[in-house]
Amino acid sequence: MEIKRFLEKLSSAAPTPGGGSASALAGALSASLVAMVAGLSSKQKRMVDIRKKSLAIQKRLFQAIAEDAKSFDDVMKAFRLPKNTEKERLVRTKAIQKAYKKATVTPQLVCQQSIKLLEYSNFLILKGNPNAISDAGVAAFLANTALKGGLLNIGINLGPVRDKSFRKKMNALVGKLEKRRNQLMGRIQKTLRRALTI
Secondary structure, eight states, X not given: OOHHHHHHHHTSSSSOSOHHHHHHHHHHHHHHHHHHHHHHSOOOXXXXXXXXXXXXXXXXXXXXXXXHXXXXXXXXXXXXXOOSSHHHHHXXXXXXXXXXXXXXXXXXXXXXXXXXXXXXXXXXXXHSOGGGHHHHHHHHHHHHHHHHHHHHHHHHHHTTOOOHHHHHHHHHHHHHHHHHHHHHHHHHHHHHHHHHOO
């Protein structure tokens, strides 16, 4: 989808695409900048490797834009199932629970890929082309936005889920992602402040 068309759809009154798709786009933009900065830096194996991996992440997160919208559409579809009889109500409840669980899958992917982008951004801020440090910084902040957005979407889709073991597993994952994000963003902001006097 063209960016202009995506923005038009995002600003419409339709529920999809929404914040989850926007988070995936922020991640894809971060990956693009990471690839750019790595390409502008040395030809060392590490830089070539970061560029290659970030381009793969860019493609995956671009796909996630549509996937996130579809997963929420599936939740809405489950809510529209008939509920006239006890059997229909049971089928509908199971479908809703399954759809909400599935709706956490894409945000998890966005979060996990965003952590990788934060790691790459941190490396590029320290070791990349110094003339592109601000670009690496923007990549980091976009990855951070994608990650925070993914965590919000895990949270909102997890809310109605009754499966205690699934909730426990997701909460543990969220805690782990938050901890790693805090470590990386702390380092990134410290380095940027030192390098750019901001």
